[in-house]
Amino acid sequence: MTGDVGQACWRWWRKLTDVNSGRMRADLARLRRAEGSVAALGVAAVHDLHHGLRGAGHDLRREPDRLALIALALAQVRTSTRLPAARAMGQGDPPALSEIRFTTLIRAHEPEALITPLRRALRGFGQGADVARLATDLRWWSEATRARWCFEYYGAGAAAPEPDTTPEETEA
Structure with missing residues (x-):
């Protein structure tokens, strides 16, 4: 039985911030400036995150880009809230994140392609998000996750598909 990705990541984020x-403050600054996956993997805190995820039964050694994506995204979050990231992006008039930028974000399939638009998006709405849920969504980023984010962005989250939480539901 595997543990909760979100809780392991939340614990790591609390230490990071x-x-x-x-x-950790120095590592946080390095992650906020990192230029991509390889740069992130050169930060000790990312390996602390991996250790915590392995302890929860989620070994990402074969998915270093996914590990880096989670670390880079969470390093942008300044406040943990109960609001899903996609909902926070869609709030306001105009939305905190424009529809064009949201579309670019949601079309990204691979972790490396998701890094830049996600980091821009997280910076754009006050840097508050549900850390555990964001981490879980990024761990299991799939067609269903992207569809749910679309519902949440437009304020229709109650109609969204359930979150992915198992490897069988992810894309290759």
Whole structure:
């Protein structure tokens, strides 16, 4: 039985954003500036995240781009809220994230292609998101996850498909 990806990532994020930890603050700054997956994998905190995920039964050694994506995205989040990231992106008039940028984000299938639009999006709405849910969504990023994000962006989250949480439901 595997543990909860979201909770493992939330615990890691709490440590990463702890203002009293000098090393983690430095790692957080490096992740916020990292230019992609390889740069992120050169940050010690990402390996702390991997250790926590492995402890929860989610070994991402064969998916280093996915591990980097999760770390890079969570490093952009300043406040953990209960609001799904896609909903936060769609709030406001005009929305916090434009429809064009949201469409670019939602069309990304692979972790490396998702990094840049996701980081821009997370910066664009005040950097608050549900950390555990965001991490889970990124771990199991699939057609169903992207469809649910579309419903949430447009404020129709109650009609959205259920979140993916198993490897069988992800795309190759």
